[in-house]
Each structure stands twice: as structure tokens, then as C-alpha cells.
Amino acid sequence: MYLSDVGRVEMALSDLAQQFGWTLTKLRRSLSGWVKAGHITQASGGRGKVVVTSLRTSQQVAAQLVNCAFRMEIPNQSDPPKPVRSLIAMMTSIVLFSTAVGLTGVGLVMNARFASSFGQSVEAAVLLATIGLAVDLLAVILPTVGVQLLQRHAFLAAGAAWTIWVAALGMTLLAATGFASTNIGDAVAGRAKVAGESAALTDRIGRLRHDRVGISETRSIAAIEVELQRAQPEAQAVWRATNGCRDVTRITSGRACEKVLELREALASAERRDGLDVELRTAEGKLATLPAIALADPQATTAAEILAWLSAGAFKPAPGDISRLRALGLALTPSMAGLLAMMAISLSQARRS
Numbered sequence: 001m002y003l004s005d006v007g008r009v010e011m012a013l014s015d016l017a018q019q020f021g022w023t024l025t026k027l028r029r030s031l032s033g034w035v036k037a038g039h040i041t042q043a044s045g046g047r048g049k050v051v052v053t054s055l056r057t058s059q060q061v062a063a064q065l066v067n068c069a070f071r072m073e074i075p076n077q078s079d080p081p082k083p084v085r086s087l088i089a090m091m092t093s094i095v096l097f098s099t100a101v102g103l104t105g106v107g108l109v110m111n112a113r114f115a116s117s118f119g120q121s122v123e124a125a126v127l128l129a130t131i132g133l134a135v136d137l138l139a140v141i142l143p144t145v146g147v148q149l150l151q152r153h154a155f156l157a158a159g160a161a162w163t164i165w166v167a168a169l170g171m172t173l174l175a176a177t178g179f180a181s182t183n184i185g186d187a188v189a190g191r192a193k194v195a196g197e198s199a200a201l202t203d204r205i206g207r208l209r210h211d212r213v214g215i216s217e218t219r220s221i222a223a224i225e226v227e228l229q230r231a232q233p234e235a236q237a238v239w240r241a242t243n244g245c246r247d248v249t250r251i252t253s254g255r256a257c258e259k260v261l262e263l264r265e266a267l268a269s270a271e272r273r274d275g276l277d278v279e280l281r282t283a284e285g286k287l288a289t290l291p292a293i294a295l296a297d298p299q300a301t302t303a304a305e306i307l308a309w310l311s312a313g314a315f316k317p318a319p320g321d322i323s324r325l326r327a328l329g330l331a332l333t334p335s336m337a338g339l340l341a342m343m344a345i346s347l348s349q350a351r352r353s
Contacts, residue, residue: 107334
């Protein structure tokens with residue numbers, strides 16, 4: 001490039017286009033327009049260069065015309081347009097960035113706690129938690145770093161940033177999946193235990209009520225025992241021979257012990273009745289203290305039933321499939337904080353009108 005006092009520049013078209021920040025097509029069109037307007041002359045130089053010379057008589061105007069290539073200004077045109085910011089874009093970027101910050105906090109705590117749970121000592125837990133925090137921070141910040149490097153044409157560094165982000169994202173997903181599955185699994189197991197116990201108690205109460213209905217004896221045990229004491233003298237003749245009316249083999253003995261045997265049977269029924277009443281009250285009281293839980297995982301079960309209903313039975317996912325999908329979604333959401341922050345920063349940047 002050569003610049004003289006009379007406003008003359010000699011350089012390759014590609015270099016001149018780079019000074020303007022234009023494409024070669026736009027540069028050629030602009031030079032042609034300036035030649036027609038009588039501002040400059042254009043001639044071929046040596047070694048593939050072009051010679052641009054001002055036709056103005058004033059050296060200051062000529063210098064301004066040539067130097068505009070280095071200030072990226074267009075002669076005889078107004079000042080560059082000012083950046084324009086959209087209100088909707090700014091509000092959306094604020095919401096996105098706030099969401100990214102919240103998810104980042106959740107992800108940091110979740111990954112740090114899960115990583116520290118593998119430590120066998122306090123020192124190991126702290127070190128593992130620190131590693132978990134570092135990995136999660138990388139997963140959050142690297143998308144923005146990668147985009148900024150791409151805009152600066154640092155393609156190698158941008159590729160490295162995105163590669164590291166993929167690895168960090170994988171580690172973050174593993175930690176988040178472990179944390180979500182552990183806590184959700186424990187909650188579902190607890191609900192399953194309560195639901196199973198409730199079902200068992202309900203079934204037991206049903207059997208006890210069925211057995212209780214089959215007992216028609218209404219007299220109390222004390223009243224039956226009083227009647228039994230009164231009936232025993234009637235069998236006094238065969239009392240010793242029948243071992244207290246317990247070994248009745250003859251017809252005469254059976255007649256003598258008939259009343260005693262009936263009362264003993266009634267006594268056994270009354271004792272069975274009272275025992276069933278006690279068991280029934282205990283089971284009903286225990287069932288009343290349990291939470292009203294019918295399903296271990298109502299969300300997964302209901303979602304599977306709804307999908308089967310909507311597809312008219314063509315698609316029947318198992319509740320276990322829904323629970324796996326839920327764990328994946330809960331693990332993936334905090335990992336998207338970096339992408340949300342990148343989009344928020346892109347939206348907040350001013351655009352040219």
C-alpha cells in the first residue's frame with residue numbers, strides 16, 4: 001500500500017475490501033460508482049494491485065477520500081447507523097439469563113452434593129465436590145466462549161471449547177441423572193412401601209369383616225361362662241367318665257353333656273368374635289394413620305395411561321419408561337444453563353438497523 005499527499009492509494013482489491021470490511025463485489029460496485037461520480041480514477045497497478053487516485057483539487061478532500069478505506073467510512077454519506085435494541089429482545093434476554101443463573105445454581109448444588117456423596121472422608125468429599133463444581137461451571141460457560149471465539153474467527157480454539165463442553169456436559173448429565181434417580185427412586189420406594197402396606201391392611205380388614213359376619217353369637221363370654229357353670233351339674237353323672245364332657249362316646253353321655261357341649265361351642269365362638277373385633281379395630285386404626293397413597297408413582301402411571309388412551313392403544317409405554325424419561329429431563333434441564341446464557345447474551349447484543 002502506498003499513500004501520497006495528492007490522495008493516491010495502491011493496493012490489492014482484497015486488502016482494500018478488508019479495510020472497508022466489505023465483500024469484493026460490494027467494493028467493486030462502490031469504486032465504479034465513485035468513478036462515475038468523478039471522485040476518483042481507477043487503474044491497474046503492478047502485481048495484481050489497483051491504483052485509486054482522487055480527482056478533487058483539494059488535497060484534504062483527496063486524503064479524506066483515500067483514508068476512508070482505513071476508517072471504514074463511505075464518502076459523501078451520512079454517519080454509520082446507530083445500534084438498535086429491541087425491547088422484546090432485551091426482556092427475553094433478561095428472562096433467559098435469569099433462568100440460566102437459577103439453573104446454574106441448581107446444577108452446582110446438585111452436582112456438588114452428588115459428587116461429595118462418594119467421598120469416604122471429609123477431604124475426599126470436598127475434593128469431589130470441587131471437581132463437580134468445576135465441571136458444571138465449564139458446561140455453563142463454554143457455549144458462550146465457543147460462540148465468541150467463532151465470531152473472532154478463532155476456529156481452532158472454538159473447536160476445542162465445544163469439544164470440552166461436550167465432555168463436561170456428559171459428566172454433568174451423569175451426575176444430574178444419578179442425583180435425580182437416587183432421590184426420585186427413594187421417594188417412589190417410600191410411596192410403594194406405604195401403598196403396599198395400605199393394600200395389605202385393606203385386604204386383611206376385608207377378611208376379618210367377612211369372618212366376623214359369619215359369627216352369629218351375641219352373648220358375652222362372661223354370660224356364657226355363667227350358663228356353663230349352671231349346666232355342669234346336669235352332667236355330673238357322667239362327668240368323671242367323660243373327662244368333664246370332653247370324651248363323649250356313648251349316647252347316654254352325649255345326652256347328659258349336650259348342654260355343656262353347646263355352651264362350650266358358644267364360648268369358643270364368642271372368644272373368636274371378640275378376638276376378631278380387637279384385630280379389626282387395630283387394623284382399622286393403623287390404616288387410618290397411613291397416608292392416602294394408592295400408587296407408588298402416580299405421575300408415571302397416569303402419563304402411561306394417558307398416552308395409551310390418546311393413541312387408542314397403539315402406543316403403550318410402561319410406567320418405568322415414563323420414569324426414565326422424567327429422570328432424563330430433570331438431569332438435562334440444568335445442563336442447558338450454558339446454552340440459555342449464550343442465547344441471552346446474543347439477544348442482548350445490539351443489532352445494526
